[in-house]
Amino acid sequence: MRDWRPCAILILLATLLLPQIVHAQGDPSRGAQLSGQCEECHGDAGENRIEGFPNLANQNYNYLVKQLREIRTSARERYGEATRQQSAEAKALLRAKRSNEIMDPFVVELSDEDIHDLSAYYADQACNAVMVGAPLPAPKIEARCQVCHGKFGITKNSNIPNIAGQDALYLEQQLLNFKTATEMAGGAGNRRAGIMESQVRMLSDQDIKDISLYYARLPCR
Template sequence: MNFSTVIVGCFSAIGMFFAPLCADALELPFPSMSAPRAQGTEPLNLVDSEQSNFKNPMGSAPKGAPRLTPKATLRPRSKGSLDSRGNIENGRRLARPCLQCHGAHGVSGLSFRPTLAGQKAVYLREQLESFRRAYSEAALGYAPRSLRSELLMNRNAAGLGDDEIYDLSLYLSRLPCGGGVTPAARARPVAPKIARRCAGCHGKEGVSTDQNVPNLAGQKRMYLIQQLVEFQKSAHRPAPQLHQQRRFSAIMAPEVVALSAQDIDALATYYASLRCR
């Protein structure tokens, strides 16, 4: 199928923390995904990275960002669960700028912007830590070795301390996710056959029991397409480049590498139609 024009606002991966208000929507073409890719060819092109919109893609470090040296390392995590360590009220305060772009109460109103409300707290924490690590790597002139890198999110996570990441992740995970987009009266969506491969980790209906694995049910369709394409790109080109948007998973790589455009669209459409609870 052909995707015509997608209206994108403040393009990012799992979202933008401590970002300014969303800029005016950009009209960007989404590539045609009409046929499966032959083995050995390039992966699907995605909407151009926002890197080209900035003269200095790294920007200036946010207030409070650590001074980086070649030997800089992230602080080790304290023991204990998010529930026992996280501070909900501090997370609420930290989340205010995030919700400017991720929607009131963390439920996104934009197709490329993920809903954060109700997502797994451990998963959210790991994503923020990856963004923060990627910022440190890029500031030192290294290509991103972290599992996830995205220019704006890297910068916005750079100033977050470990405790702030815990607090923010816990707060967002406690927000109601909005119930998805499927009205109660509508018949249960029919899962495509390819979704059986996803159910082992992401749950039969897109709600995972693993705290490290994200819920997919009720997530934005275009965001899911975007992430599957990013996984597919990194599976074909595992060696990252400086300032390159990247999302890699050793588990996801063999699952997505052979997906056709139709498979990707079917999966995204199905999971977006499910209730998030």
């Protein structure tokens, strides 16, 4: 009689490995090689130690890809490249106003493949960011944020960023950016994302400070 056991073991192994293969849409080991140029600001394996700069470790893949594509398109425009014949896609990426003088030079030359590989690498890193202080009680408005960002600031939805353990000053700056984006006439201003603009419209600057500190003190995993 034929022994099916080796075959059964192979199928079991394949099933166990499948979720990881599907997750890794970019090549994390090539991403690791490229990440040397990012380390100076985003830290070893994406764990930032500079105030006001974002952690990238354990950030969600789709979210990272979207941000890098937006930053790259704005950076190319800033450096005067291909502004005339923009595709509809490039226009949509530009509308996010994700350009940042500090980041632009490092992103402007990245290929799509580089962006996928770097994002896969950072999404795969465990995050052990040193806690900046004891956890704080959740502000009232947290009930709204958790619908999308997860109960403790970590979400499985790859299009939404994890915000737990993120740098407090960085969080505050981004929320203020979304807020001024709505306040400026004609849709000008920093960083546009309609979904977040409607969330921060009603928040005071103190609310923004409090919610940023609350999330900064949760573990980022």
